[in-house]
Amino acid sequence: MEGPVDEFASVSFRLRDGFREHSRENTEILFADVGYKLSEQIENRFYLTLNRTDRQLPGGLTKSEMEEAPSRANPLAIAQDWNKQWEHIRLADKLSIRTDEIQFDVGVFWFYLDLTDRGFFSPDFRAGIEEVYSNNFGGNLNFVSRRELFGRRNILTIGVSPQLEDEHTQNYENNFGHPGATTARNEGISVNVPAYLEDQFYVAQQLSILAGAQLIFAQRDFRDYFLRGAENQSHLQDPYGFNPKLGAIYEINHDTQAFVNFSRSFQAPSFESLVEFTEGPDSIAAYTPLQAQHAWTIEIGTRGEYSRLQWELSLYRSWFRNELLELNDIFGNDIGTVNVPRSIHQGIEASLEVELLQGILFRKQANRPGDRLSLDQSYTLNDFHFDQDPVYGNNRIAGIPIHVYEAQLLYEGPFGFYAGPNVQCNLSRYPVDHANTFFAGAYALLGFRAGFRHNKGFSVFLDCKNLTNQRYASSIDVIADAQTAERAEIFHPGDGRAFYGGISWSW
Known part of the structure; x- marks a missing residue:
């Protein structure tokens, strides 16, 4: 940075065909900020964000459909053209004053959203197409x-x-992807x-x-x-x-x-x-x-x-009253939120990074770092359950994976090259209904990352995911009791074997 003014801007484009039918996505994002130092202690910074996204929604499947043909879309998602399209603008300004003894920040922002959400419609569920525009100050x-x-x-x-947010919403019948009568x-x-x-x-x-x-x-x-x-x-x-x-x-x-x-x-x-x-x-x-x-x-x-260890470890327990829990119907449609009188959230959040080796091929020198091999791990325990609920007793709250483990072994060279395998694991099955009668299965996903990064100049990356092509649910729509819901289309399959790549240039 030279002088009192500095600026930063980034433009990103994402075009995704999608693993499943009817799951294409096109996203464009612009982010920029400009800062001005009025003095050594006073700075003002202005921010601009523009986002435009068009995302097809393939809908949920039954568990057997997900296991047999995870790339399929729900037939209604194609017939009614389920998708989300939105544009948003965010403007913000922040004034900061900093001395050795005090820090003072004052800021304002405006956020505008224009959203069209094409979803499920039937005479018995009339949400259909929803158009939203909102101003948030x-x-x-x-x-x-x-x-x-x-x-x-x-x-x-x-x-x-x-x-303050002022949101205007209008719903229409979904006539094969086109708006019908207002609902x-x-x-x-x-x-x-x-x-x-x-x-x-x-x-x-x-x-x-x-x-x-x-x-x-x-x-x-x-x-x-x-x-x-x-x-x-x-x-x-x-x-x-x-x-x-x-x-x-x-x-x-x-x-x-x-x-x-x-x-x-x-x-x-x-x-x-x-x-x-x-x-x-x-x-x-x-x-x-x-x-x-x-x-x-x-x-x-x-x-x-x-030494070569970095860690974070926390254990917590929360006693909830009137917890807000969402419920869905057998088609995955959101049919309302309820207050749960009493519930308990408790768990563990842990991460550990170990530098296994230093100076493997390149030793550290005065003008550059050496290379290194590190192992980065994280583990989360989510033990969330009802507390003597009149309907669900002490059942687990549905839709939340219980044991989650991630690890990455990464080699980093002194000139920006990096490569290594990784794994993402859901170590145990978890319920998809609050009655705890139906479950999503455990899974382990093997991946590999490689690339070259540099603070200034050319960078490139390759990210390989789910190399063993596992079939699993990346998310589910929670229902009350699966025993009363035939053919619950609430499972959203995760992507199969996939390869992502990108390039960037910075100066």
Whole structure:
């Protein structure tokens, strides 16, 4: 960077034929930012993002269809031309002031979305084609002080991040991919105003105590412009939450720390949860006044590095009340969100990177690094279940893989070349229905990556995935009870053997 102005821009194009029928995708993205330093302490930066995407949707299959012919599309997806097309624009500006003792950031943004979602339609489920345009306005104000308190190191953070979204939606019958009669027309105005305060006080050189709180106000104003009289679904609700936090961090050394946190979280339902089409001959876009979900969470962990090791490890348990869970019908259509009175989320998140070898072919020199061989691993345990639910007892919450493991062995040369195998594993089956009667299977996917990268100039990569051509479900649409759902078309097959490549040039 020369002078007070710096700029960055990137343009990317993605054209994908798709492993399955009716799964082509075309995406174009432009990102740019321009910064201006008014002084050594003050900087202003402007951001621009443009995105245009056209994505065909192949729909879900039954489990037997996925295992026999995973590349097939759901016949209705082709007949009704299921797809999503959207364009969005995001403009943002941020002013930053930084000194040795304080940091102050103030920013604003505008996000515009124009979306057309062609989906399933029948006389008993009238969602069909949905057209959405929305304007999203927001800002953030964040202040950080590092001034000492009572002669000890202290970090105080205060901020607020208001956001307003005005979304207009209209649904039509899907007549073989073309819009028919209107089935719903509405407007949703969403407000979220979180304000937060946190203080990190060092009671000793290596031990700090964190205490803080978040106050969040939300409003959901739904305006139904289609249904009249008693059927009109217009509704207004304004949930709010207060979320305290208490924790501690022990810095074992400059590179390693251990931590513990106890905090409350709060999430107001979105319009995607509040408004869904009902099923039946009188199918309408119905508003369900859901409660906000909240949870108490305790987390303990460590992160750091030692010699050739880098790691992160955290264990957590959350006690949820009124958790927001989505349900789908046997065709994979979203038929509504429900509040679960009590549920528990607990698990482990772990990662470990080990530098196995250094200076294999090229030793480190003063003007360049040596080569290296590293093993990067991650493991996640997701133990999410109902807590004495009147319908599901202590069953697992459906749709969430339980044991997930990923690993990559990578050789990196001193001149930008890299190559190595990798594996992605879902180590156990997991339920696709909350009754826990039907399951998606375990799988292991073998891959290989190679390429050449450089900070400036030419870069190229090749990414080979699922080399053994495994048949597996990359995602599923959760249903309540598979025993009452014949031919549930809720499995979305993952890609078979695939090869991806790309080139880039930077300067």
